[in-house]
Amino acid sequence: MDGHELRRTLAVHDRIARIYQDDRFPAGYRGAGDLRMFAITVVWVAGIERLASNGDVWPRVYEILGLNDWRFWRLIEQDVPRYEPPGDLLYGRQCEAPMIRKPGLCGKRGCTWFRVTDPSDGTWRIASYCTRHEALAAQVHAAQIRQAKAGGVPEPFPNAGGLLPSYFGWDWPKSYAIAKPGWKPPAAGIRADDWPALAKVAEMAPPTLSVLAGEREGEAAPRPSGLPSLRLLT
Numbered sequence: 001m002d003g004h005e006l007r008r009t010l011a012v013h014d015r016i017a018r019i020y021q022d023d024r025f026p027a028g029y030r031g032a033g034d035l036r037m038f039a040i041t042v043v044w045v046a047g048i049e050r051l052a053s054n055g056d057v058w059p060r061v062y063e064i065l066g067l068n069d070w071r072f073w074r075l076i077e078q079d080v081p082r083y084e085p086p087g088d089l090l091y092g093r094q095c096e097a098p099m100i101r102k103p104g105l106c107g108k109r110g111c112t113w114f115r116v117t118d119p120s121d122g123t124w125r126i127a128s129y130c131t132r133h134e135a136l137a138a139q140v141h142a143a144q145i146r147q148a149k150a151g152g153v154p155e156p157f158p159n160a161g162g163l164l165p166s167y168f169g170w171d172w173p174k175s176y177a178i179a180k181p182g183w184k185p186p187a188a189g190i191r192a193d194d195w196p197a198l199a200k201v202a203e204m205a206p207p208t209l210s211v212l213a214g215e216r217e218g219e220a221a222p223r224p225s226g227l228p229s230l231r232l233l234t
C-alpha cells in the first residue's frame, strides 16, 4: 500500500465514521431497509473492497445486504428529498379551535383535516377540527383555498431525504425519479447538506465529486441497469 492508497483508505474510514454519527438518518429501520447501513456498505464496497477486486459495486452491495431490485429502490425512495409536515398525518389529531372562555385549545378528537400552509415559507401542516367547530374549520379551509388560488406561496425547503448524495455521487435526480415516479428535484437542491433545515457539520469542507481510482471510464454497473457508476465524494 503506497501513501496515496493509505490516504484513500483513511478517508473512507473517516467517511464511514461520519455516516455512523449522522443523526439525520431515519431511525427504526432494521436489516435491508436500514438507510444508514446501506450508505456504509456502499462506501465500504466502493472505497475499500473495490480497490482490491476492481469489481462492480452494486452486485456486492446487493450480496452483503441481501437486496433485490425492489428492496434497493425502496431504500432510494426513503431518501427522496422532500418536505415532510410535522407530526403524524392523521392519527391522534386533536381539534385546534381556540377555547373562548379559557386559554388553550378544544382538544376533542378531530374529524375534519386539511392542509394549512404558511404563505411565508410554504411549509404546511395538517389542521384538525371536531364536529362542534365545523363552522370555524370551514372558514379556515376557505381562507386556505383563497390563498392557494392567489398563488405566490413558495415551495417549502425540503427537510427529509437527501442524505445519500452527501456521501457518494450518483445520478441522483434520475435515480430518485425512478424510485418515486413523479418526483421533481426541489429548488434547494437534492443534498441535505445544502438545506437550511438540515444544514450542519459546518466544520466539514463541502465534498467535491471525483472519480474513484480503478473505475473504468464509461463502465455501466450491471444493476441497477443503465445508471452510471458510483463515485465517492472526497
Ligand SMILES: [Zn+2]
Binding pocket: 095, 096, 097, 106, 107, 108, 129, 130, 131, 132, 133
Ligand atoms: Zn373542537
